[in-house]
Amino acid sequence: MTTIFSVFFGLISQAQQAAITGKWITPDKDVIEFYAEGQVITAKQIGTETEKDKIYNNKTIAKELKSISAKVFEGIVIDPKDNKTYRGRFTISESGTELNLKVKWGFLSFNETWKRVN
Numbered sequence: 001m002t003t004i005f006s007v008f009f010g011l012i013s014q015a016q017q018a019a020i021t022g023k024w025i026t027p028d029k030d031v032i033e034f035y036a037e038g039q040v041i042t043a044k045q046i047g048t049e050t051e052k053d054k055i056y057n058n059k060t061i062a063k064e065l066k067s068i069s070a071k072v073f074e075g076i077v078i079d080p081k082d083n084k085t086y087r088g089r090f091t092i093s094e095s096g097t098e099l100n101l102k103v104k105w106g107f108l109s110f111n112e113t114w115k116r117v118n
Contacts, residue, residue, distance in 0.1 A: 019070060019071055019092055019096065020041055020065070020090060020092060020099070021034050021035055021041065022034060022116065022117070023046070023116070023117035024099050024114040024115065024116055024117060025114060025115050025117050026112065027112060027113070027114075028048075028053065029048060029050055030047070030048045030050075030053055031045065031046050031047035031048065031117060032044070032045055032046070032061060032062075032114065033046045034062075034065075039066070040063070040064050040065055040066055040075070041065035041066075041067075041073060041075070042060060042062065042063050042064075043060070043061050043062035043063075044058060044060050044061065045057055045058070045059050045061055045080060046058065056080040056081075059078075059080045060078060061077065061078050061080055062075060062077050062078065062090075063078070064076050065090065068089075071091060071092040071093075071094075072089065072090070072091050072092075073089070073090045073091075074087070074088065074089045074090075075087075075088065076088070077101070077103050086103045086104070087103070087104060088101060088102065088103045088104075089101070089102045089103075096116065097116045098113050098114065098115060099113070099114040099115075099116070100112070100113050100114075101113075101114065
């Protein structure tokens, strides 16, 4: 019975991870790729349209993301400009085409919506 539950919850976890994995574009035209690393998700900047941001390509911008629900992931968000870390939440829209990032520090917060790259 324990094996059945382990397999079932493992399949659910993989399906939830698949919802966020892939490429997303930020309002600043940076391309971010989310990928699974075991039971957590990591995100790296893999491209950009702006010359000044190319120095951040291949830099990790989110790590230790864990699925809170099918479309919500929480973990550490890293500002590539100064390497400061923040707690962040990524929420996928119902259509699966938008990703809302919310970063909190103290009583202040920052929101940004990213678009899925096909």
